[in-house]
Structure formats: C-alpha cells, structure tokens
Amino acid sequence: MSQCHVCSGDRFREEVTSEIFRIGDRLLLVEDIPVMVCDRCGEEVFDRDTMERVRVLLHGNARPIRTVEVGVFSF
Numbered sequence: 001m002s003q004c005h006v007c008s009g010d011r012f013r014e015e016v017t018s019e020i021f022r023i024g025d026r027l028l029l030v031e032d033i034p035v036m037v038c039d040r041c042g043e044e045v046f047d048r049d050t051m052e053r054v055r056v057l058l059h060g061n062a063r064p065i066r067t068v069e070v071g072v073f074s075f
C-alpha cells in the first residue's frame with residue numbers, strides 16, 4: 001500500500017464516492033467510484049485503473065443510467 005501524499009499516513013480504508021465531472025457544458029455524475037481514504041487526514045486517492053474506467057465512461061458512448069436535474073447558483 002502506498003503512502004498518503006498529504007500526511008504520509010499509510011493506513012487507508014476502502015469507500016465508494018460520487019464525483020461530478022464537467023465535460024464542455026455537460027455535467028456528468030459518476031456514482032459508486034471505489035476510493036481509498038486516508039485514515040489520518042481523509043485524503044481520497046483513486047487508483048489509476050479506476051480513473052481510466054471513469055475516463056472511458058465519460059468520453060465513451062455509454063448511456064447514463066439516469067438523468068438528474070442540477071440547480072445552478074451564481075455566488
């Protein structure tokens with residue numbers, strides 16, 4: 001197991017998370033992404049294979065499983 005690049009901790013726990021990606025003017029939500037979370041500082045670390053799969057999902061021809069409405073605020 002690698003070290004946390006933020007706090008040098010070496011204990012991680014496995015979780016799943018959701019991330020929103022902006023591709024041009026589209027917002028794409030990917031759910032249930034496996035992630036390793038640093039026990040000490042909470043930093044999230046995605047492995048290379050996971051990020052590659054996300055990239056393929058976002059840029060491939062896969063159909064989203066559902067569509068959600070996104071509210072937009074201007075600060």
Ligand SMILES: [Zn+2]
Nearest residue numbers: 004007038041
């Ligand atoms: Zn850490």
